[in-house]
Amino acid sequence: MKVEVEPxxxxxxxxxxxxxxxxxxxxxxxxxxxxLGSEVTGGEEDAVLSAxxxxxxxxxxxxxxxx
Amino acid sequence: MEQPVSQVRLWNGGLAWMVTRYDDVRxxxxxxxxxxxxxxxxxxxxNASVAATRQKHRTFLNMDDxxxxxxxxxxxxxxMIKHVEALRPRIQRHVDALIDEFSAGPQPADLVTxxxxxxxxxTISELLGVPYEDxxxxxxxxxxxxxxxxxxxxALQAYEELREFLRGLVDRKRAEPAQDVISHLVExxxxxxxxxxxxxxxxxxxxxxxxxxxxxxIALGTLALLEHPEQLERLRNDPSPQRVAAAVEExxxxxxxxHFGRRRIAVEDxxxxxxxxxxxxxxxxANDSANRDPDAFPDPDVLDxxxxxxxxxxxxxxxxxxxxxxxxxxxxxxxxxxLFRRLPDLRLAAPMNELPxxxxxxxxxxxxxxxxx
Numbered sequence: 148m149k150v151e152v153e154p155x156x157x158x159x160x161x162x163x164x165x166x167x168x169x170x171x172x173x174x175x176x177x178x179x180x181x182x183l184g185s186e187v188t189g190g191e192e193d194a195v196l197s198a199x200x201x202x203x204x205x206x207x208x209x210x211x212x213x214x
Numbered sequence: 215m216e217q218p219v220s221q222v223r224l225w226n227g228g229l230a231w232m233v234t235r236y237d238d239v240r241x242x243x244x245x246x247x248x249x250x251x252x253x254x255x256x257x258x259x260x261n262a263s264v265a266a267t268r269q270k271h272r273t274f275l276n277m278d279d280x281x282x283x284x285x286x287x288x289x290x291x292x293x294m295i296k297h298v299e300a301l302r303p304r305i306q307r308h309v310d311a312l313i314d315e316f317s318a319g320p321q322p323a324d325l326v327t328x329x330x331x332x333x334x335x336x337t338i339s340e341l342l343g344v345p346y347e348d349x350x351x352x353x354x355x356x357x358x359x360x361x362x363x364x365x366x367x368x369a370l371q372a373y374e375e376l377r378e379f380l381r382g383l384v385d386r387k388r389a390e391p392a393q394d395v396i397s398h399l400v401e402x403x404x405x406x407x408x409x410x411x412x413x414x415x416x417x418x419x420x421x422x423x424x425x426x427x428x429x430x431x432i433a434l435g436t437l438a439l440l441e442h443p444e445q446l447e448r449l450r451n452d453p454s455p456q457r458v459a460a461a462v463e464e465x466x467x468x469x470x471x472x473h474f475g476r477r478r479i480a481v482e483d484x485x486x487x488x489x490x491x492x493x494x495x496x497x498x499x500a501n502d503s504a505n506r507d508p509d510a511f512p513d514p515d516v517l518d519x520x521x522x523x524x525x526x527x528x529x530x531x532x533x534x535x536x537x538x539x540x541x542x543x544x545x546x547x548x549x550x551x552x553l554f555r556r557l558p559d560l561r562l563a564a565p566m567n568e569l570p571x572x573x574x575x576x577x578x579x580x581x582x583x584x585x586x587x
Contacts, residue, residue, distance in 0.1 A: 158283075158533050159290035161298075161540045166524070168295075178290040201525050203535035205244060 148187040149210040150195050152180045156206040163202060167194035171207075180206060219489035222498065226265075230258040230496035231489065232475075234503040236510035236527070238487040242499050243532035248478035250534060252276040258496035260474045260576055261362045263369035271373060272412065273419045279533060285416065286537065288402055292341060292395050298540040301337070305548050309333055313556045317587060322563030325583040330432035331425065333549055337541065338424030342417065343387060343394025344380075352376060356422040362574030373418065380417045384410070395420065420538070427471060428542045430572070430579025432549050435465040437569075437583060438517060439550065440562055445519050446554065453551040461519040462546045467526035468517045470502040473578040476530055501527045557587040 150170065159178030163171035170191055172181040187195045199207040218235040233242050242248055252259060252268045253276075259265035268276050274285040291297070309329075316328040331353060339346045358364055358372035383396055388404075391397040396417060403413050439446040449461050478497045483490065491497060504527050506514040511523065529536035536542070554560060562569075563584040570581040 158286065158535060159294070160529075160535050161293070161295040162524075164295045165540075165543075173294045173296065175294075176291060177287050178294040179287075197522075197524065203244075203529075203531045204533060 148192050148195065149185055150182065150187050150199070151185065151208045151210060152182045153204075153206045153208070154179050154181075156204045158204045158206075160203050163198035163207060166198040166201065167191060170195055171198060219487040224258055224496075224498075225261055226259075228256060228258060228496060230477075230498045231486070231491055233486060233497060233499045234507075235487060236504040236507035239499045239501065239504040239527055240531050242478060242486055242497055243476060243527075243530060243534070245484065245532075246279065247480060247482045247484050248497060249278050249481050250276050250282070250478060251278055254479050254481075256494055256496055257479045258477045258498055260477065261574070262366045263359065263362065263364060264576060266366035267359055267369050267373050270370065271377075271415045271418070273415045275419060275534065282533065285408065285412065286533075288399065288408065289395060289416070289420065289537065292398070293537055293540050295540050298544050301341070301541075302544050302548065304340075305333070305337055305545055306552070308336055309548050309552050310556075313552065317557060321586045322584040323586075325436060325585045326429065326433050326580055327582070329549070329553065330429040330436075330583075333432060333545055334425040334428035337428075337545055338421060338538075341395055341541070342420060342424070343392055343396040344383060344421060348379070351379065352421055353425065356426055357575075359422065360426060360576040362576065376418050376421070377414045380414050380421070381410075384413065384417075423536075424538055424541070426579075427538075427577050428545050430471045430577050431466065431469065431542065431546055433580045433583045434469050434471065434578070435462075435546065435550060436553060436560075436585075437562070437580070438465060438469060439554070440560070441566070442517050445517055449519055449551065450554055450558075453555070455547070457519075458547050458551050459543070460522070461550070462543060463523040463526060464517065464519050464521055465546070465550075466528040467505045467511065467523040469578070470505045470526075470528050471578040472501050472528055472530065474576055475500045475502070476534070501530070560585055560587045 157180040170183055172183055174181050199209050219233050221229050222232045224230055233239055274282045312332050335349045336346050355372040355376045359369050387397045387400050399413050402408050476499045480491050480493050480495050483492050508514050529539045563586040572579045
């Protein structure tokens with residue numbers, strides 16, 4: 148599964164970090180999303196889908212996973 | 215819910231479209247064609263005090279992007295997960311000390327002034343750089359602003375008093391900067407990134423929203439747990455971080471203290487849930503109803519601490535979603551388990567129907583909550 152983020156849309160709610168901290172982090176200056184890796188492996192897929200679902204800015208896009 | 219989007223009459227006689235379904239509420243709150251700018255004619259304010267204070271004193275709460283994003287990003291760093299998590303041990307020690315003092319005192323006692331307010335007020339004070347000694351002053355003025363039961367002139371007066379109080383702190387931090395939000399914003403103001411008026415309004419917002427909301431959740435959440443002993447028992451039996459985190463999300467959903475919904479005004483014609491909304495028309499989204507939508511939360515009226523409720527709308531949704539949510543989560547995750555572990559016989563000391571609920575306040579809560587232990 149592949150994941151992409153749009154930092155310009157991000158509002159730094161931090162929910163993705165809480166749900167999938169091994170995939171998402173926050174920029175030290177302003178808390179904006181930083182993607183740690185765009186390839187998501189089996190164990191993290193559910194968490195990444197959940198993070199994409201709750202992201203208030205719709206800034207997380209799962210590319211080839213089924214929702 | 216036969217008419218999920220229907221027109222309602224507001225306190226001031228105006229009309230608004232009320233949106234109640236989970237999916238529709240998310241669409242509204244994510245749609246940039248719906249403005250948060252309260253200076254637009256016909257904006258559906260919560261009550262007369264909110265209309266008066268927020269029209270006079272603008273904050274990013276009532277701005278649209280890009281202005282909103284520019285101001286909000288000035289303080290997002292301070293609420294990063296990493297920074298808020300670093301506060302957890304201090305919040306834990308503080309809550310432990312509060313419970314020591316509370317439990318050594320006479321019974322019954324008020325949980326709101328004994329535990330709820332001191333937890334959230336001390337935490338946000340420290341983060342912002344506001345002296346906690348002044349908590350009774352800023353708590354009472356904040357209560358007046360969001361009360362919904364006072365004349366607008368009284369709310370405006372309370373707002374001015376808070377602004378003057380914060381102006382004094384800004385001047386002090388200008389002379390002696392510290393590691394806190396006020397000092398950081400003063401630095402931005404010196405650079406010309408934000409004006410002093412907007413800085414004071416932003417601080418007023420952070421201070422008010424940073425203590426009232428979480429205090430309301432602490433008291434109401436404790437009450438909800440006492441009223442659902444079988445749920446409380448499960449939490450007591452397994453207070454692991456994951457279970458506690460899930461319980462906090464469910465309490466946030468179930469209680470939805472943002473009970474007056476979120477308010478917007480259409481700047482273009484659009485369609486929500488099959489209903490056409492024209493430019494200039496007002497929209498009220500009912501977070502509380504959306505959080506009880508069976509399509510999003512099966513058996514929505516059941517408090518189930520084990521359900522996955524993370525997608526609740528209590529903090530809102532879209533670009534205006536609550537800035538302080540990471541801090542609120544940590545405080546609540548600390549308070550509930552600590553309270554019930556330290557005071558295993560905690561119980562309500564007044565009949566439920568005599569409790570003073572904040573029915574008209576912008577955020578739902580309790581003015582006081584007598585308990586024994």
